[in-house]
Amino acid sequence: MFTRNAMAVSVLYLLTAQIVMADDNPQLGENVSQADLVVVDYTIMPNGEGLPDGSGTAAEGAKVYQDNCLACHGAGGKDGLNDVLVGGHGSLTTDRPQKTVGSYWPYATTLFDYVHRAMPYQAPGSLSDDDVYAVTAYILYLNDVVDENEQLDADTLPDVRMPNRDNFVWAYSPD
């Protein structure tokens, strides 16, 4: 799949290059140092690429959750004002599908990525990386995905198997 895609992209790239001549480009991009890239790059891939150092467990994450998440997401990740994070297992084929982290999300890395970049809503970026690992572990623990004392870090998080992982298909074909 990706081999053919690479060919398609190469062809497109050549076509594009023909349309926009090199002479038309003022070449004003400035070089970026590796140090500056680290600051702006929050991308975390499903294989774990981009995950920062640090670690945490659900046991540690319970307090992080109480302090930062409870007001919007409710005790135990349920019955909050905003998105339900826990439960809904087995509900996706019923008349009332409940798409939670545990019942729906295909990748554990996505949970870390989202908390890391966007949560808590009122103060994104205020949690340490250890706290993000810990609260990620706590939400996964509430969904019976990891054990209470399982340590999540850059090595272990990508290996966490989400329950609904196999129930996604790609509608987009790179060809």
Added chain:
Amino acid sequence: MADRDAGPAAGNGLLDRRFFLKAGAASGAALLSAQACSADRPPWMRVPGAPMSESGAPSEHEAHLQRTAIGSQPGTTGAGASRTPLELLDGIITPSRLHFERHHSGIPAIDPEEHRLVIHGLVERPLSFSLAALSRYQTISRIQFLECSGNSGASLSAEPVQRSCSQIHGLVSASEWGGVPLSVLLQETGIKPEGKWIVAAGADAAMMSRSVPLDKVLDDAIIALYQNGERLRPANGYPMRLFLPGWEGNMSVKWLRTIKVVDQPAMTKDETSKYSDLQDDGVAKLFTFPMGVKSVITSPSHGLQMGASGIYQISGIAWTGAGKIKRVEVSADGGKSWADAALDEHVMSKCLTRFRSAWRWDGGPAVILSRATDEAGNIQPTRDVVLDGRANGAFYHYNGIQAWQVRSNGEVNNVYA
């Protein structure tokens, strides 16, 4: 009134699409003679008018022309949407102040001097671009629609909700978008052979991020700097946004800050947990990018009151992520018969197209519909077809036919037909 030979085109009073063209000459002459006979002046013709000003505003009589159905997640003010008042607009350009909004953590107050777009990842040279730098590149501009893939979600309701056209369908707008082709910037950074996707992220507090296949990026993606001739409005990504013609709006990341070239999608929250389409068998589709062929009658529609029986214009908008709208058909008898609507002159790719039909309303109950066909041959489906196979509540990419019921008292209701 001149004799008009434009006969009926379909049932229940739908007239030939050339009706208004034929009627124009006669009514224009009548208007001129009435003005010439006017003896007195209205108040605004007796004194000089208001002075020039640095920035314009709509007439005070149009104060109702505002975005509608503004809602945000509980406990937030900037995690939600506002909608374009479609039924109060004509033509295809959405005034910038009325462009719909969908934000995930409010509108950031970005200092354009400090803002940078950084392109990195699987590139030969990671580069940073200031607004001043991008402003020196050759720009292109195109008039195109932007639609949130959650648009029209209210149409999932088991019973038709009695809301206005904008409250149901107002997460679509069209603008002239001007900016720098992203392919030009990627030519400058170079792309390593393993690069297949980009991950675009914004400078909002949520750093909203989406993965986009590189072939789309190289095809027609731009870094938009301008909207309808002026710099982007803050609510539309000032000072720069990604713009991906025809694809679900969420991917056109506003306040664009980073583009990372990668070998696979990042599976961000907004492409897995959200903006994915759950089917009734429990399997969900990822990456349903293009917006489907769609149309909606904006007038008459719910909230607009019909007057006496007689000639009316049925008008609406049609669009498709697949290219140009080829045809819009209108029915005034609940879909039993259809007639081609007239399309306004400007039929552009991945843009709104305005359609119009003349209708002789007999004052009785009538159900009016529109159905669009695009140049790829896609025909707008019925609601039943759209919902077939979907999980309950799966609302993204709803493009079903909208039906409005005109009642004898002139009210217009949302119905399923």
